[in-house]
Amino acid sequence: MTTTLTKPPAEPASEPPRRRLRSKASRAGGQHHAGPIAYIILALFTIGSLFPLVWTAIAASRDNQRLAQTPPPFWFGANLFDKLEIAWNDANMGEAVLNTTIVAGISSITVVLLSTVAGFAFAKLKFKGRNALMLIVVGTMTVPPQLSVIPLYMMVAELDWTDQLQAVIFPSLVSAFGVFFMRQYLLQALPDEIIEAARVDGASSLRVIWHVVFPTARPAMAVLGMLMFVQVWNDFLWPFLVLTQTGNPTVQVAVAGLGRGFTPDQALIMAGALLGTLPLLLVFAIFGKQIVGGIMQGAVKG
Numbered sequence: 675m676t677t678t679l680t681k682p683p684a685e686p687a688s689e690p691p692r693r694r695l696r697s698k699a700s701r702a703g704g705q706h707h708a709g710p711i712a713y714i715i716l717a718l719f720t721i722g723s724l725f726p727l728v729w730t731a732i733a734a735s736r737d738n739q740r741l742a743q744t745p746p747p748f749w750f751g752a753n754l755f756d757k758l759e760i761a762w763n764d765a766n767m768g769e770a771v772l773n774t775t776i777v778a779g780i781s782s783i784t785v786v787l788l789s790t791v792a793g794f795a796f797a798k799l800k801f802k803g804r805n806a807l808m809l810i811v812v813g814t815m816t817v818p819p820q821l822s823v824i825p826l827y828m829m830v831a832e833l834d835w836t837d838q839l840q841a842v843i844f845p846s847l848v849s850a851f852g853v854f855f856m857r858q859y860l861l862q863a864l865p866d867e868i869i870e871a872a873r874v875d876g877a878s879s880l881r882v883i884w885h886v887v888f889p890t891a892r893p894a895m896a897v898l899g900m901l902m903f904v905q906v907w908n909d910f911l912w913p914f915l916v917l918t919q920t921g922n923p924t925v926q927v928a929v930a931g932l933g934r935g936f937t938p939d940q941a942l943i944m945a946g947a948l949l950g951t952l953p954l955l956l957v958f959a960i961f962g963k964q965i966v967g968g969i970m971q972g973a974v975k976g
Contacts (some may be wrong), residue, residue, distance in 0.1 A: 709854035727951065734758065734945035741940050757945035761932060764920065764942070767949050777839055777924060777951070778906040781814045781846040782895075788848055791841055793856025794887045798869060808857070814850045823915065835922040842913050846906055852898055860887070861893040907954060925950040 735754035738746050761767065795801075796808050835841040862973060864887065872882045888895070910926040917923055919931035930944040932939070 719750045727948075727955075730944050730948050731952070734941050734948055736941050738937070738940055739802055747764070753941065754945075757941050757957050758949060761942055761945040765922060765928035765932050765946050765949075767925070767928055767946065770923045770925045773839060773922055773948075774795050774907055774924040774926075777846075778903045780843055782899045782902040784847045785849045785852045785902045786895050787859060789852030789856045789898060790887065790891050790895055791883060792853045793858075793860050793891075794864075794883060796853065796857045797860040798864060798866065808944055811850050811853050815854070820911070823912065826912075827915060836916055839917075839922050841916040842909075842924065845910075845912065846902075849902065852902065855898055856891060856894060860891060864890045886936075900958075903957070925953075 731754065732747055732750055733741055734757050735751035737751075737753065739753070740747055750883060796811075797802060830841045831834060868886055868890075869882060872886050877885065907925065909924075910930070911928050913924045917927050919927055923931070929943065929950055932943050932946045
């Protein structure tokens with residue numbers, strides 16, 4: 675009688691430690707690589723986002739006759755730089771860009787500072803009527819801005835501020851949205867224990883705001899500043915009512931002046947709109963990394 679010895683099955687080779695670590699890191703939320711579908715979707719969104727700007731440049735390089743034809747042009751003509759030069763000189767665009775930068779810069783800085791302080795008060799300080807006042811602030815956001823045009827214009831005319839930059843700056847120094855935005859952010863990002871620790875150390879309210887609130891709210895302040903700068907830069911109705919193209923125009927007032935005449939030159943208007951958009955693109959190109967970093971930092975803190 676013969677007995678056959680069976681060899682036990684070989685154990686699977688253990689995975690190298692480094693490979694195991696890599697697989698665990700990928701499962702735990704490590705770096706993931708996008709597939710081709712993700713790149714296609716991102717490319718479509720990018721093209722859709724850039725199309726209005728590219729179309730503005732294409733329309734600025736053509737004339738009224740070509741723009742009225744069907745199908746419209748989808749490539750650049752030969753008149754782009756000539757139209758840009760005419761629009762720059764015709765609309766006094768240099769002064770308009772400077773005036774708009776002053777108005778948008780002052781308004782954004784003031785809104786960010788006041789909204790941060792007010793948001794901190796509504797979020798972390800206890801006082802009578804806090805909720806009622808916050809409801810009133812939020813309620814003002816539901817009022818259409820067109821309803822305030824007539825009384826605001828009467829005030830500006832009484833102060834003799836027509837055709838002066840302060841007529842545009844002062845109505846935009848505060849923002850109900852900014853107060854609400856900063857309050858919601860500070861409710862989550864600023865722990866009460868930090869404020870109490872600063873109070874125990876003898877810090878005054880101003881010192882708490884400067885050394886605790888502002889550093890904590892810096893990401894949200896960057897986002898709010900960017901939003902307010904773009905909003906004030908693109909504002910048209912109120913500057914158009916109180917400013918003139920020959921006095922102290924903003925960019926939107928200057929571009930509106932290009933549409934005068936029995937048959938407005940559409941290409942010239944597009945060239946002015948392109949000139950008014952380029953400074954915003956330049957600002958975002960310079961500070962975009964800091965702005966996006968602030969948004970991400972705020973998302974991590976929240």
